[in-house]
Amino acid sequence: MAEVFVVGHKNPDTDSVCSAISFAYLWNEWKKTRRLDEMMKLDFDAIPAVQGDLNAETKFVLEKFGFDAPKKISDATGKKIALVDHTEKAQSLDNLDRGEIVAIVDHHKIGDITTPNPILFLSLPVGSTATVLKILYDKTGVEVPKNIAGIMLASILSDTVIFKSATTTELDKKVAEELAKIAGIDDLIKFGIEVKSKLSEVKELSAREIVMRDFKDFVMGGKRVGIGQIELLDLSLIENRKDEIYSELVKKKSEGYHSVFLMLTDIMKGGTELMVVTDEPEIVRKAFGKDLEGKSVWLENVMSRKKQVVPPLEKAFS
Numbered sequence: 001m002a003e004v005f006v007v008g009h010k011n012p013d014t015d016s017v018c019s020a021i022s023f024a025y026l027w028n029e030w031k032k033t034r035r036l037d038e039m040m041k042l043d044f045d046a047i048p049a050v051q052g053d054l055n056a057e058t059k060f061v062l063e064k065f066g067f068d069a070p071k072k073i074s075d076a077t078g079k080k081i082a083l084v085d086h087t088e089k090a091q092s093l094d095n096l097d098r099g100e101i102v103a104i105v106d107h108h109k110i111g112d113i114t115t116p117n118p119i120l121f122l123s124l125p126v127g128s129t130a131t132v133l134k135i136l137y138d139k140t141g142v143e144v145p146k147n148i149a150g151i152m153l154a155s156i157l158s159d160t161v162i163f164k165s166a167t168t169t170e171l172d173k174k175v176a177e178e179l180a181k182i183a184g185i186d187d188l189i190k191f192g193i194e195v196k197s198k199l200s201e202v203k204e205l206s207a208r209e210i211v212m213r214d215f216k217d218f219v220m221g222g223k224r225v226g227i228g229q230i231e232l233l234d235l236s237l238i239e240n241r242k243d244e245i246y247s248e249l250v251k252k253k254s255e256g257y258h259s260v261f262l263m264l265t266d267i268m269k270g271g272t273e274l275m276v277v278t279d280e281p282e283i284v285r286k287a288f289g290k291d292l293e294g295k296s297v298w299l300e301n302v303m304s305r306k307k308q309v310v311p312p313l314e315k316a317f318s
């Protein structure tokens, strides 16, 4: 074992891929100062990795700033691992307990991953893992290179939906401005729309791909729950495909889920149509105070899975 693989969650999004790259770079630079070594007793090179194919947005971002797609891995057996952007076993590598987790940097609720030893664990309730990493760069004195600043900025804009998501904090905005300066990007919002527009091109995607593109597994009240999300600049882009998408969601549920949800998020309107297939339709009222209208329910001002959909559902299921 001569390396540490830095890896984000399954169904990688821009933040999880770019944070793997940014943390691996930081790790390797930090290592040179010997201060990391003193603390971690780990003289290993960090290598960014991903658990699956990159989406169109992430491909655009990596290409724009001159990065190759990270190496694909799926199993932790015999590996040293640093996790970014998740702490849920269901979203992580296979056989996690047969590898060794040495660090976690995240911005989600703490999941069910535990470690037998003390590790570097840094999590903040902010809009993106990239924001947390910038704090770590500042703290360690490692300078953020121009191209890394670019992908970190893209991660913040992607995860916060250009600062519109309820997860957005003042720290995200401040860090984004600092990174924009380093990356040489003048108009943050314009760049954000350019980034987000890449995943709004759904014409080419099958209904299955729409459901699965950003689908995450959870266990809530002992039940298997899946929640997907698709963020579009304008929801009318998929208006005539909703039946087809719903059928795919029904199929997905039959893979052993108690409930599956698909957030159809309208970035410009700032709300989400939540499509639901469940054994327990009352769960929707319990969680969101509204009944299903047919296949879905409109949730005004809801754009964040982690902050506005997962917590009320977990409460409703418990």
Ligand code: MG
Residues within 6 Å of the ligand: 009, 013, 015, 016, 085
């Ligand atoms: Mg993510």
Ligand code: MG
Residues within 6 Å of the ligand: 015, 016, 085, 107, 127, 128, 129, 159
């Ligand atoms: Mg994230």
Ligand code: MG
Residues within 6 Å of the ligand: 013, 159
């Ligand atoms: Mg996200």
